[in-house]
Amino acid sequence: MSILQEICETLQKGRAKQVKELVQKALDEGVAAQEILTDALLPAMNVIGEKFKNNEIFVPEVLMAARAMNMGTEVIKPHLAESGVQAAGKVCIGTVQGDLHDIGKNLVRMMMEGKGLEVIDLGTDVPAEKFVSCAVENDCQVICCSALLTTTMDVMAEVVRAAEAAGIRDRVKIMVGGAPITEEFCRSIGADCYAADAAGAADAAVALCKG
Amino acid sequence: MNTDAVTLRVNGKQLHIPRGSLLSEFISGEAPCGGRGSCGKCRVLAFGCLSPADAREKALLSAEELAKGYRLACMTRAEGDCEVRTLAAASPRILTEGTGEGYKASPEFLKYGVAVDLGTTTLAAKLFDREGREAASAACLNPQSFAGADVITRIGAALAGESARLAEVIRRTLNEMITGLCQKAKVPATAVGEVLITGNTAMLYLLTGTDPEPLSRAPFAVKRRFGESLMAGELNLFALLPQTPVYLPPCISAFVGADTVCAVLADGTVRGGTRVLADIGTNGEIFLCRNNKFYACSMAAGPVFEGVGISCGMRGETGAVDRVELVNGKLFARTIGGGKAVGICGSGLVDAVACLLDGELLDESGYLDEDPTYICDGVALKQADIRAVQLAKSAVHAGIVTLLSAQGLKASDLDGFSVAGGFGNYLNMRSAARIGLLPAELARTARPVGNAALQGAERLLLCPEMRDACRKIAGATETLELGGNPLFAENYMMGMFF
Numbered sequence: 001m002s003i004l005q006e007i008c009e010t011l012q013k014g015r016a017k018q019v020k021e022l023v024q025k026a027l028d029e030g031v032a033a034q035e036i037l038t039d040a041l042l043p044a045m046n047v048i049g050e051k052f053k054n055n056e057i058f059v060p061e062v063l064m065a066a067r068a069m070n071m072g073t074e075v076i077k078p079h080l081a082e083s084g085v086q087a088a089g090k091v092c093i094g095t096v097q098g099d100l101h102d103i104g105k106n107l108v109r110m111m112m113e114g115k116g117l118e119v120i121d122l123g124t125d126v127p128a129e130k131f132v133s134c135a136v137e138n139d140c141q142v143i144c145c146s147a148l149l150t151t152t153m154d155v156m157a158e159v160v161r162a163a164e165a166a167g168i169r170d171r172v173k174i175m176v177g178g179a180p181i182t183e184e185f186c187r188s189i190g191a192d193c194y195a196a197d198a199a200g201a202a203d204a205a206v207a208l209c210k211g
Numbered sequence: 212m213n214t215d216a217v218t219l220r221v222n223g224k225q226l227h228i229p230r231g232s233l234l235s236e237f238i239s240g241e242a243p244c245g246g247r248g249s250c251g252k253c254r255v256l257a258f259g260c261l262s263p264a265d266a267r268e269k270a271l272l273s274a275e276e277l278a279k280g281y282r283l284a285c286m287t288r289a290e291g292d293c294e295v296r297t298l299a300a301a302s303p304r305i306l307t308e309g310t311g312e313g314y315k316a317s318p319e320f321l322k323y324g325v326a327v328d329l330g331t332t333t334l335a336a337k338l339f340d341r342e343g344r345e346a347a348s349a350a351c352l353n354p355q356s357f358a359g360a361d362v363i364t365r366i367g368a369a370l371a372g373e374s375a376r377l378a379e380v381i382r383r384t385l386n387e388m389i390t391g392l393c394q395k396a397k398v399p400a401t402a403v404g405e406v407l408i409t410g411n412t413a414m415l416y417l418l419t420g421t422d423p424e425p426l427s428r429a430p431f432a433v434k435r436r437f438g439e440s441l442m443a444g445e446l447n448l449f450a451l452l453p454q455t456p457v458y459l460p461p462c463i464s465a466f467v468g469a470d471t472v473c474a475v476l477a478d479g480t481v482r483g484g485t486r487v488l489a490d491i492g493t494n495g496e497i498f499l500c501r502n503n504k505f506y507a508c509s510m511a512a513g514p515v516f517e518g519v520g521i522s523c524g525m526r527g528e529t530g531a532v533d534r535v536e537l538v539n540g541k542l543f544a545r546t547i548g549g550g551k552a553v554g555i556c557g558s559g560l561v562d563a564v565a566c567l568l569d570g571e572l573l574d575e576s577g578y579l580d581e582d583p584t585y586i587c588d589g590v591a592l593k594q595a596d597i598r599a600v601q602l603a604k605s606a607v608h609a610g611i612v613t614l615l616s617a618q619g620l621k622a623s624d625l626d627g628f629s630v631a632g633g634f635g636n637y638l639n640m641r642s643a644a645r646i647g648l649l650p651a652e653l654a655r656t657a658r659p660v661g662n663a664a665l666q667g668a669e670r671l672l673l674c675p676e677m678r679d680a681c682r683k684i685a686g687a688t689e690t691l692e693l694g695g696n697p698l699f700a701e702n703y704m705m706g707m708f709f
Contacts, residue, residue: 055594058577058601060707098428100694103703124695125429148694150359150367151427182247 003029004040011044011072014064020071033079037116041072045114049199059107062198066110073113087118089209092134093144094122096155101148104178104198108144111202117209128158132166140172141209144201145191147178156181157189173208177201217260220294228289235284235357238297244359246285250519253284259293305350306633307335309477309666310659316343316673322404325389326672328470328665329353329410329418331362331493332517333633334384335665338392338403343673346396349388354380355417360514361493362413362466366423369416378420379447385418386450393450400450406443407458407672409664411468411494412436415459418446429694431465438462438469438682458678460671461685466509471496472685473667474631476677478660481505481684484626487611487653488663491635493517495607497614498688505688506618510610510699515603516557516634521596522583525554532559532590533637537566544587552590558637563592564600565642568709575709577601601707604648609702610693611650617691617698622652631663646709 001009007022026036048065051057091112095105102124112119120138122130131143143163147153156176163169173192176185186194193208195201216227221237228237235246235253244250251271258280264272268286284295316339323346327336331353338347355377358368369377385408393400408418415437416423425433438461444453460469471490475481480488481500488498493514499506518524518531525531530553534545544559546552555563563586567573572580577598583591615621630638630649636659644654671678693699 055598056578058598058707060705061576063704100429100692102695103700106700149428150364151370182249 003031004036007036007040007072008044008047011041011065011068012047014061014068016064016068016071019068020075023072023075027075027079032083033076034083034085036076037073037080037085041069041076042114042116045069045111048114049111049202052199053197062107062111066107066114069114070110088116088206089142090118090120090138090140091142091144091205091209092120092122092131092138092140093146094126094131095124095146095148096152096159097125097127098155099147099149099152100124101146101178104148105146107198108146108177108195108201111198112144112205115202115206117202117205128155128162131159132162132168135163135172136166136168141211142173142175142205144175144177144205147176147181150180153178153180153185154189156185156191160190175201175204175208217289218292219289222296230290231288233285234282234287234289234295238284238295244285244364246357246359248283248286250360251283252519254281255284255298256280256296257282257284257287257293260289260291261293262288262290305333305335305352306636306662307337307348307350307665309661309663317676323393323398323402324672325392325403325406326665326668327385327388327406327408327410328473328662328668329381329385329408329414330470330664331365331411331414332356332360334388335662336388336392337665337669338389338396338398339669339673340396340398346398347392349392349395351384351388353414354384360517360519361511362411363427363511365417366413366427369423370427374417374420374423377417381414381418382447385446386448389448389450401452403451403455405456405458405672406448406451407460407668409460409469409473409668409671411470411496412462412465413468415462415469419459426465431692433462433465436462436464436685438678438685458671458675460668460678461682463507463685463688464509464690466494467496467498467507467688467690469685470664471498471507472681473665473671474498474660474663475500475667475684476670476681477663477667478629478631480627480629485620485624486627486629487615487625488629488631488660489607489611489635489649490631490664491516491607491638491648492632495610497610499614499618499620501618501620505684506614506691507688508610508614508691508693510606510693512603512606513599515599516560518554518556518560520599521555521560522593523554523590523596524560525556527556527558527633527637530554531556532563532586534639535559535562535566535586537569540570542566542570542586544590552587555586555590555592556637557634558639559586560592560596560600561604561646561648562639562642564597564709565639565645567592568645573597573709577707577709600646601709604646605703605706608647608649608706609699611653612702612706613693613696613699614691622650625653627658628653628656629658629660629663631660633662635659636661647706 248267437459443451443455529548644651
């Protein structure tokens, strides 16, 4: 088995420490950071995302894989920066105002990072204006809003209105997700994209960033 | 919309309703999803001039069912004259008994009194005579279920303009319950000298018509925490004399309510040592007493253990699988009533998952070998059901572990662990430990205390001198917010494994 294959499989098993060691070993052996990313880390997360979507694996396995992914990317990050590799896109994410639930949001963030996106995490209880100002200041292509409570999901409509008011609707897409959110709700508030799970959210964000 | 009247017959009873109305507005039934067309629990037989079935109905009803006339009441509109038949509701199993020690009414309590536990799903009530003896008991489902199964959905409905209707339906049910109790005991309802109604914070807000806005979003800063007497007239409890006092016990915080305080009282959780009381329901509450200091937390386990969100799920009613055993590699299911299995209730579900694990039909990650896997003839669990159980059981387990570890405690440090509520009572503790719903050390010594909330309510009714102590406990309890708590998040996610 090649070292890239080994990294890919170890990552899928969620063995963070081992992934970190293997990535370092690959670098030492002269494998390019870009190659480790595109031929080992990203394909591994794609498999995880697929399996999660098909209900073959569940939250803890995804979490472990995502952590392993992070450990791996930490090692190659300085090398990627050196060779001028760009992120696949830039996203800001947060749980809307009045809502403190961040487990789903964090999972989405990790899956997005696993797709090679740069993600700015605004945390929980985030006011609509903060999403918009963050997107403007950092040139994000996507704003991603999460809510777990039926009583806080309406804040997402405020985010859409705030983005309109700021005049960024032509260049920033708005994604929504969380247990009470539906495709219809997404349409009714004029958001661009609804994702049913973390893997789907990451795929959708990549597609939105490509434009 | 055209608002002229059309005729709707509900189980033969004729009503005149505005054209275009939703059928669910005119039938008393369940809508765990709050009328969003996503749970499929409000199915009825409907005929006549109806709106066509949309994608959501078609997702939940087969073409065959639609052809037979099955519809979802929350999605179907009366476009003209039509007829609805509600499906026979089985009698629910509602626990009214607790296991706490006996007590005597205060000598000054020389009147008839009613104690009520107003739960999100069910109501249970008892009438006491002048000597403090139980004269009658009653139970029924909470009629607010049309506006959702969980407190948050109901709070949302109240904020969306249903507040008056939610208060009205629960007050009507309380009137009927009190009248029924008095008829059973053959005393006039006007002889009732005091009523005590306990419940979670949201239920007391909706009952009293208090604006539930603070309960709807962080920081969940509730101003009204009850621990106060109102008059029957203020709550439209017309069965009673208008001046009759109605005592509402104190709540701890937005999601740890008077029912928890009452359960703590009945259980004696605060009698010394390090003790935990857990109420496992749609909203789970955990109360910890350590060195006379009190801590609490709540977590939304969801309605999975009420049978909602599980493909074959149902309440603990006739026909529900409530016990599953694995004998020589074969599954054996027992149903309530002993007849044919029509679904599975919470205690059966926990047993079934434990048996699937023991029989290696399900692995520790929650992966089901065969999807669906049959538990018995007519009842199967799908992969998605297992995932729903993983989320719910892990929330309860993580809530307990997080509250303990915030105080530097381990499960083995506890002197007592009590489980309140109907589900806890019917739960097989071995199965609860097997699936990781409860920490194994606690499940072994867990003491089911039944409907401790109602029993505490009885005590507060009959021994009014204890109300002050209760207010002190409620006021001194520190609530740990689990939303956004990183320790809880870690425990919750990793606790999803079996």
